[in-house]
Amino acid sequence: MATAPTAPRTLYDKIWDDHVVEVNDDGLALLYIDRHLIHEVTTPQAFEGLRTAGRPVRRPDCTLATVDHNVPTTSRKNFASVESFIDEPDSRAQCVIFEEHVKLFGLTYFGMKDRRQGIVHVIGPEQGFTLPGITCVCGDSHTSTHGAFGSLAFGVGTSQVEHVLATQTLMQNKSKNMRITVDGELHEGVNSKDVILHIIGVIGTAGGTGCVIEYAGSVFRNFSMEARMSVCNMSIEAGARAGMVAPDEITFAYLKGRPLVPKGEAWDRAVAFWKTLKSDEGAKFDVEVHIDAADIIPTLTWGTSPQDVVPITGSVPDPAKITDPGKRASAERSLAYMGLTPNTPMQEIKVDKVFIGSCTNSRIEDLRSAAKIVIAAGPDAKVAPGVHAMIVPGSGIIKQHAEVEGLDIVFKRAGFDWREAGCSMCLGMNPDQLAPGERCASTSNRNFEGRQGAGGRTHLLSPAMAAAAAITGKLTDVRKFLGPVAEANIASGPKLKLASAYDFMDEPQAPPPPRALDPATTSASSTALLDSAEGRSGVEKFTILKGIAAPLHMDNVDTDMIIPKQFLKTVKRSGLASALFYTLRKDPHTGKDTDFVLNRKPYDQAKILVCTGKNFGCGSSREHAPWSLNDFGIRCIIAPSFAEIFKSNSMQNGMLPVVLPVEACRALAEDAEAGLELEVDLEKEEVRRPNGQASVPFTTDSFRRHCLLNGLDDIGLTMQRNAAIEAFEAKRSAQWPWLDGFGYEGKIPVAAVKASKRTDW
Structure with missing residues (x-):
């Protein structure tokens, strides 16, 4: 047949x-x-x-x-x-x-x-x-x-x-x-x-x-x-x-x-x-x-979302020309945070720092692209006065590769800071951070508020554009470093010899066999840390949740906003209530509480969060965002839409994300603003409103609903x-x-690293 x-x-x-x-x-x-x-x-x-x-x-x-x-x-x-x-x-x-x-x-x-x-x-x-x-x-x-x-x-x-x-x-x-x-x-x-x-x-x-x-x-x-x-x-x-x-x-x-x-x-x-x-x-x-x-020219961001883009030849947008009230409010907030004036040409914006690195742009091709701009700028090219520019290779092998090609010398002669491998200023969980108000031309992937440091201002762009900004001290059209003069500078500049990535590769070595932790061979500090860490103890059941609902009128509430990166350095899943929306709840200058909704009574006791803006939880896959909400006492978030990873992470922690139309979210937010309690019933899949108003139905993935109602652990089920x-x-x-076995069936030979010579100058 x-x-x-x-x-x-x-x-x-x-x-x-x-x-x-x-x-x-x-x-x-x-x-x-x-x-x-x-x-x-x-x-x-x-x-x-x-x-x-x-x-x-x-x-x-x-x-x-x-x-x-x-x-x-x-x-x-x-x-x-x-x-x-x-x-x-x-x-x-x-x-x-x-x-x-x-x-x-x-x-x-x-x-x-x-x-x-x-x-x-x-x-x-x-x-x-x-x-x-x-x-x-x-x-x-x-x-x-x-x-x-x-x-x-x-x-x-x-x-x-x-x-x-x-x-x-x-x-x-x-x-x-x-x-x-x-x-x-x-x-x-x-x-x-x-x-x-x-x-x-x-x-x-x-x-x-x-x-x-x-x-x-x-x-x-x-x-x-x-x-x-x-x-x-x-x-x-x-x-x-x-x-x-x-x-x-x-x-x-x-x-x-x-x-x-x-x-x-x-x-x-x-x-x-x-x-x-x-x-x-x-x-x-x-x-x-x-x-x-043909529609694409060198592009960069102006605001606090990756969608806030503009050609380098363009200007800062004017919120007054945006008809949608939600988008206009978002643009106004972004411009206030970024310290920008509407209609300012992008090429007039000065920078304080330049960061070339991150998992987006830290590979050898990216470093070559940036070095080419430095060479094209001429033999006397230097990082502009008052600008700190740093180059962070994506791995130790890329760092070695670049040094063999002489790229590090190009950068260091021009005044760039040549660093070791790591995530660095992409999210600033390490010492590489922006100070409040500092503006950065960055090759990273996110320009959220506080992403590279509390109060730091980020413009996303390519490695070549970042190098151009470092030399000029402001956002610059990289095409100014192309053309006959640039080609002449490159021709008369250092002759970089391209090396092969394979010159820097080790043959893999089999990992050691698993072992039991032995206090005699484990440092006292790490043993204490391990003992104080918090294990997984199942998922809390979610059936009916009744309580105060806090209204939030924002689009694209990102994970950096929900919990800033300085609070991610934890080995526990709890203790993060005070970190929730920290940059909105605390004045960055005085450290005192702001008028943010979760600081006000009765919302400081909220169990439900009603967001009227779309795309709640966008950004990172880190589970710390739902952990902080849960720790605060918020076990249900209602919004028109969620980022998929945030939605999944919430359900893994016994929390319920409810998707409702914008009009329904606004109606529930009005109830919340009146200080009224809402009741979320997962079994009946409805949000019950006060004063006899009609309940609002919702739907949930049947498997996730079953797990939440019964407090079931995914791992045990699997x-x-x-x-x-x-x-x-x-x-x-x-x-x-x-x-299987990294392709070697577990029998992995060890070989010496090939020797490579540095570029001669």
Whole structure:
């Protein structure tokens, strides 16, 4: 009998279908995770949950660990240990606990003594840990970076980090398919950062909500892997669950020979499979966006959201010309925070600091791009007086690579600060921060209020644009550093010799076997920290919640606003009530309470938060945002829409996010403003209003509703399906053997590092 033809599938469809272990009747799937990246901010609590429950890490060979968010980027010449090198106590505690757990569970770890250490989304591709066709997760929203290789990669919260460590699976609902096609020729001076900023400006920070974006068209086909990673990295800023680009010969050339990719016959077999990873002709996309490359010129942000973009030739927008009252109020707030006057030309805005780094733009191609601008500016080019410009490579290997090419000398001669690898000023959890009022030209991915430091002002742009700003002292059109004069300066400037990334790669070394924590071999301080950490103790039931509701009239309430990064340095899931909306509740100059709604009675006792603006919880995948709300006493948030990761994280913590139309949210907010109590009934799925007014119905995912009503733990439920997971793993090993044991079946040789000479001048 003839087989029925298969309907055309998208790239996302294919990877999803390949990784489904089981599907519930309601469509919720148990998805197998091929690769798991972990770091010190979102993992210690997950590790402690495993210890409390006595659970091992299911697949140590599929997990890669590093430290990046907290680590200082100053010289490590005299580095001896984490305990002595990191001054800030909470940052040190997170790193110490993380290292102890990595040893306990026998995981591959790139620590601060390892030159392979770096930003988690840089080292994965660099080592070949990231491969086409895989599922990849990390407790960090910018995991979408790895989608550049044709993988399904997305950020998760700490509860889901623990779930993957324990089961190597996640419970997921399938997203919609979205395709963004950019065709045509890019103008000179326009690169991948300009492209993704332009895209976000077109579709908005909620434009990709509920979707996985596939980037298509001639522009992306012609991009390098570094450029594709920059684009996919910021998919989360467009509200998407993930971003991806179909793998091709550029992908295979980048991967071949990297430490953790398959070798020999396994490589040929893998490539043959990877070549099938593309959307079929006629595959259906739920959303299609087409952009002409000719419409994109060098682009940057002016406000406090990644969608607040403008061409470098443009001006600061005038809120008076915005008709929508909500958007006008948002623009006015952004301009007040940014200290900008409407209609000011962007190229007249002076900067105090320049940051070139982050998981968006810290790779060798990004550093070369910035160095080219410095050389093009002429032999006497210097960082402008009064400007501090810093370069932070994405990994120790990239730092070494750049130094062999002589890029560090170009930067240092011009007055740039050349640093060690780490997340650095991208989110300022480390000493690299902006002071209040300082303005930064940054190659990072978010310009939220306080993101790079309390009161700091951020303009997102490309590495080339950042280098131009450093030289001129103000936001500058990078095209001023192109043309005949620039070419002459480059021709007469230092001759940089390009080196190969493979000159700096170690053969991988097998991780040590798991061990029990022995007080005799564990530092007293780390043992105390581990003992004081808080384990997972199940999910609190949610049935009926009645109480005071606090009104909030804001769009795009981001995770940095919900809880600033200085409060993320915790090894517990509690004690964060005072951190909730800290920058709104405290005057930055006096430290006294403001008139913010949660500071006022009766809202300081609120159990429900009613937000009338869309896209609540956008930004990071960090679970600290729902933890702080829960700790304050708020167990239900009502809003027109939520960022997907925030919504999932809330439910993992026994909290209920309720999606209602804007008009219903406004009506409930009016009740809240009158000081009236609301009652949220999950079993009946309705919000009951006071004074006999009609209840407002809502719907909830049936599985999540069942778990909340009964206080069920996802991990325990998943472990009941162990037989299905084992059967899937057997099939996976037969079909894709290169995914086991880092592609070496656990037998990993150790080889010396190839020697490389520095560039001669």
